[in-house]
Amino acid sequence: MTISKSQYMRGLQCHKSLWLHKNKSALKDKYDNTSMVLYDAGINLGQLAQSLFPDGTEVQYDATNLKKMLSTTQDLIKNGTKVIYEATFSENGVLVMVDILVKNGDTWDMYEVKGTTNVKTKQGRTKAKYLYDVAIQWYTLSKILKLNKAYLVYLDKKYTRNGALEVEKLFVKKDISIEVIEEQVHINDKLTSMENMLTAKDMPKIDIGRHCSSPYRCDFHKYCWQDIPEDSIFKIAYAKKAHWSLYEKGIISMRDVPDNFPLEKRAKKQLKSYKANETHIDKPKIQSFIEKINYPINFLDFETFQSPIPRFDGQKPYIHIPFQYSLHILHEDGRLEHKEFLANEHNDPRGELAKDMLKNITEKGSIVAYKDTFEKSQIKNLALFLPDIKNNLLALNKRFIDLAEPFSKRYYYHPKFHGRHSIKVVLPTLFPEDSKLNYKNLGSIQNGLDAMNTFEKLHRLQDKSKREIIRQDLLIYCHLDTLAMVKILEKLNELVYE
Numbered sequence: 001m002t003i004s005k006s007q008y009m010r011g012l013q014c015h016k017s018l019w020l021h022k023n024k025s026a027l028k029d030k031y032d033n034t035s036m037v038l039y040d041a042g043i044n045l046g047q048l049a050q051s052l053f054p055d056g057t058e059v060q061y062d063a064t065n066l067k068k069m070l071s072t073t074q075d076l077i078k079n080g081t082k083v084i085y086e087a088t089f090s091e092n093g094v095l096v097m098v099d100i101l102v103k104n105g106d107t108w109d110m111y112e113v114k115g116t117t118n119v120k121t122k123q124g125r126t127k128a129k130y131l132y133d134v135a136i137q138w139y140t141l142s143k144i145l146k147l148n149k150a151y152l153v154y155l156d157k158k159y160t161r162n163g164a165l166e167v168e169k170l171f172v173k174k175d176i177s178i179e180v181i182e183e184q185v186h187i188n189d190k191l192t193s194m195e196n197m198l199t200a201k202d203m204p205k206i207d208i209g210r211h212c213s214s215p216y217r218c219d220f221h222k223y224c225w226q227d228i229p230e231d232s233i234f235k236i237a238y239a240k241k242a243h244w245s246l247y248e249k250g251i252i253s254m255r256d257v258p259d260n261f262p263l264e265k266r267a268k269k270q271l272k273s274y275k276a277n278e279t280h281i282d283k284p285k286i287q288s289f290i291e292k293i294n295y296p297i298n299f300l301d302f303e304t305f306q307s308p309i310p311r312f313d314g315q316k317p318y319i320h321i322p323f324q325y326s327l328h329i330l331h332e333d334g335r336l337e338h339k340e341f342l343a344n345e346h347n348d349p350r351g352e353l354a355k356d357m358l359k360n361i362t363e364k365g366s367i368v369a370y371k372d373t374f375e376k377s378q379i380k381n382l383a384l385f386l387p388d389i390k391n392n393l394l395a396l397n398k399r400f401i402d403l404a405e406p407f408s409k410r411y412y413y414h415p416k417f418h419g420r421h422s423i424k425v426v427l428p429t430l431f432p433e434d435s436k437l438n439y440k441n442l443g444s445i446q447n448g449l450d451a452m453n454t455f456e457k458l459h460r461l462q463d464k465s466k467r468e469i470i471r472q473d474l475l476i477y478c479h480l481d482t483l484a485m486v487k488i489l490e491k492l493n494e495l496v497y498e
């Protein structure tokens with residue numbers, strides 16, 4: 001029986017997950033990847049990292065012919081190739097592909113590329129998910145080659161692009177050989193227990209637990225969690241630690257949580273409201289919240305994208321770049337205006353967006369956002385990037401009001417919120433019948449993640465008409481985000497004053 005590196009990593013997380021993967025893979029959760037399929041010509045981070053070690057030879061991936069990948073690797077080694085990408089080895093039933101293998105005298109260095117900016121734990125050790133990944137490769141290769149060092153190659157979060165991309169500065173190479181060698185003594189036992197489990201044929205009896213989402217969300221979640229009821233304790237917000245201690249006591253439904261169980265105040269309100277099936281409304285608190293808001297009210301929402309590889313000057317890996325905003329302005333006389341901006345996907349959007357926003361936001365009055373810390377942090381970043389208009393931008397941040405506050409602080413709590421307070425939960429609960437306020441009725445963009453992922457890749461989509469359709473979907477989506485805020489505030493007003 002052969003175990004690949006990814007299967008080994010799966011088995012480390014949960015034996016049952018490995019068993020299901022090998023025997024019942026059809027039970028995996030289904031994901032809708034349609035928007036991703038549109039773009040296949042992206043810059044590959046692994047390929048970019050290869051340019052750190054130029055003139056190498058790549059072993060072409062062929063899932064139907066692994067034998068060929070193995071023999072090509074051996075041929076390259078025999079022929080004196082100094083740099084091999086995706087070198088493939090199989091030994092003692094373990095199959096691994098090494099991102100970059102580099103000859104160093106009569107030994108070899110191996111490099112594993114990760115699209116992250118952080119590989120360390122708080123204690124300064126290499127995160128287990130990265131360490132074990134490299135350790136199993138070392139375990140396999142060390143039986144075939146003389147190894148020198150093992151490195152993680154990852155993104156430097158401090159790198160700021162300025163002109164041409166400097167690949168040497170973008171990536172960090174971290175020598176983790178000592179930890180990798182220390183881990184070797186444990187690998188035989190880990191592999192043996194996986195092999196024994198797989199040859200026993202029966203699915204291992206493993207209950208759900210913290211391991212279902214750590215280090216990765218398991219893709220058999222739906223299958224294993226099928227008996228967990230809709231009103232489960234896992235829906236109690238602000239109570240992460242309590243979830244598993246309740247579960248271990250056999251308490252699964254919110255209904256069964258004892259009233260004296262130690263929970264945060266907000267979690268207790270949620271439980272009380274759920275058990276009584278009652279909406280909790282604290283009118284005086286909602287009223288004081290509303291009284292903080294001044295006309296004209298600017299309802300503002302940004303959409304941002306993140307790229308591992310900076311495209312523009314002044315951009316760092318994974319920094320949020322705002323590319324779109326929607327702005328509804330409610331005047332005291334009831335007039336509602338709408339302004340919007342959506343950047344050209346080929347250009348750095350920051351300067352144009354900031355100037356357009358400053359032009360459209362009214363000079364006076366409140367700026368209302370939902371979970372405003374995000375909008376304020378984007379404005380702060382824009383101010384750092386655009387020193388000429390820094391003061392004007394930072395002045396906006398003093399005018400923000402967070403519309404999520406009445407919901408996060410439970411001045412208004414509906415049992416259907418299930419402990420959450422995002423706009424995607426609050427809006428349909430307050431307006432269940434209004435199809436115009438339903439995100440599910442939108443086009444290809446139905447949430448912030450859709451917007452983020454789609455715009456990041458939009459410049460690579462060749463088909464102009466498809467790009468136009470997506471741009472329209474983005475505009476419609478962001479428009480709804482600010483219209484939703486107008487409606488939510490209207491509803492809060494009704495609750496207090498009518």
Ligand code: SF4
Nearest residue numbers: 014017212218221224
């Ligand atoms: S959902 Fe949890 S218990 Fe089920 S296979 Fe995955 S990790 Fe294991």
